[in-house]
Amino acid sequence: MTVSPARVARRLAGIVRPRVVISDPPSGVVVDWNVPIAVRDGTILRANVFRPASGEPVPVVMCAHPYGKDALPQRRLGRYQPPMQYRVFHQPEPIEFSAWTGWEGPDPAFWVPQGFAVVNLDLRGFGKSDGTGALLSDQQGDDEHDVIEWVAAQPWCTGRVGLLGVSYLAISQYRAAATRPPHLAAICPWEGFTDMYRDFACPGGVRENGFLAMWSKMTLKGGRVTEDPLAEQRARPLIDDWWRSRNPALEQIEVPMLVCGSFSDHLLHSRGSFEAFRRTGSQRKWLWTHRSGKWSTFYSAQAKDAQLRFFDHFLRDANNGWENEPPVRIAVHDGGPNPVEIRHAPDWPPPDVAWTDLHLQPGGVLGDT
Numbered sequence: 001m002t003v004s005p006a007r008v009a010r011r012l013a014g015i016v017r018p019r020v021v022i023s024d025p026p027s028g029v030v031v032d033w034n035v036p037i038a039v040r041d042g043t044i045l046r047a048n049v050f051r052p053a054s055g056e057p058v059p060v061v062m063c064a065h066p067y068g069k070d071a072l073p074q075r076r077l078g079r080y081q082p083p084m085q086y087r088v089f090h091q092p093e094p095i096e097f098s099a100w101t102g103w104e105g106p107d108p109a110f111w112v113p114q115g116f117a118v119v120n121l122d123l124r125g126f127g128k129s130d131g132t133g134a135l136l137s138d139q140q141g142d143d144e145h146d147v148i149e150w151v152a153a154q155p156w157c158t159g160r161v162g163l164l165g166v167s168y169l170a171i172s173q174y175r176a177a178a179t180r181p182p183h184l185a186a187i188c189p190w191e192g193f194t195d196m197y198r199d200f201a202c203p204g205g206v207r208e209n210g211f212l213a214m215w216s217k218m219t220l221k222g223g224r225v226t227e228d229p230l231a232e233q234r235a236r237p238l239i240d241d242w243w244r245s246r247n248p249a250l251e252q253i254e255v256p257m258l259v260c261g262s263f264s265d266h267l268l269h270s271r272g273s274f275e276a277f278r279r280t281g282s283q284r285k286w287l288w289t290h291r292s293g294k295w296s297t298f299y300s301a302q303a304k305d306a307q308l309r310f311f312d313h314f315l316r317d318a319n320n321g322w323e324n325e326p327p328v329r330i331a332v333h334d335g336g337p338n339p340v341e342i343r344h345a346p347d348w349p350p351p352d353v354a355w356t357d358l359h360l361q362p363g364g365v366l367g368d369t
Contacts (some may be wrong), residue, residue, distance in 0.1 A: 007150050020097065023095060023099065028112075029200075039142070039143045039147065046129050047122070047147065048120045050108035050118040051117035059160040062147075063106060064163075065165065068103075093293060095295055105164075107164075119151055121147055123144075133224065134225060135227065137245070142173035142179060158316070160315045161181075162311050188259070188310060191298075195275070200212060212229065212233060254281050257276075257283040257285040261277065277348055286327055291333055327345070327347060328347065331342065
């Protein structure tokens with residue numbers, strides 16, 4: 001395959017200076033750094049809390065992850081430097097957020113002026129939280145359950161908590177929601193796998209040798225954990241109880257859910273996101289699809305509008321018509337970067353789909369015979 005010089009030039013430009021605009025933190029926000037929260041076994045976890053300066057109780061948008069809540073953009077050479085991932089993974093559209101935005105998490109500069117508090121939690125064994133963590137485990141779900149209940153009891157919270165975030169920050173939502181915290185009002189998992197073996201370690205039964213190795217090394221370096229995901233992948237070529245223990249009990253999730261399913265993230269989050277919509281026990285759930293960049297879409301005006309309307313409705317009873325939204329939003333493309341049509345359906349897969357079996361033909365093409 002021949003790659004054009006213009007494409008190479010664009011890619012190099014994106015590495016040197018990604019199209020990421022990071023703004024100064026806003027005024028009118030109270031920030032409590034490294035708030036200690038004791039969970040059921042006495043371990044102290046820590047969170048950063050961003051809330052309106054008015055002091056009035058507000059609903060909370062929360063995220064939990066192993067990437068370090070304090071790993072925020074730093075200013076160097078007169079500008080904020082974006083996370084390294086934006087240099088490695090090209091995004092097709094520009095991205096904008098504030099310097100308080102943790103990796104793949106909600107931007108306090110957007111949510112606090114809308115009348116929410118934002119809680120960014122270091123999971124057990126990571127960042128400033130104590131203890132030793134177990135990735136994708138029941139322990140993480142129990143910890144997040146306890147933190148949700150602690151947050152709901154604070155004087156600056158109305159008692160309603162929602163969960164929001166991308167990738168691991170989506171995956172952790174499933175585990176927490178399956179424990180059914182009484183004050184968890186809604187979740188918005190934005191692209192997250194739900195089966196560690198089928199979606200991540202061995203998609204299609206084939207061992208994944210790229211991203212998993214990088215992610216495992218990065219995660220082990222950043223925290224204290226009981227197991228090495230890469231070593232487990234090498235030692236467990238077939239599904240067993242260890243793999244099953246890493247999968248959330250989707251059927252136990254009952255809270256309202258807005259899940260993002262991407263058509264552009266195959267062999268990581270695509271399958272799991274659609275499975276979450278199909279299998280969760282919630283009677284009020286919506287699927288929002290796209291085929292663009294993971295992060296450029298999450299922080300886009302269109303996506304934030306959907307997230308805001310969803311949480312407005314379920315965290316503070318806004319009569320904004322959300323309940324009348326069709327369950328499935330489908331972005332239809334025809335070879336270009338922008339959708340040619342937005343369709344809606346009552347379920348996934350859409351009930352009017354005509355299924356066609358395609359078979360690999362000589363020359364590497366697909367045919368119906």
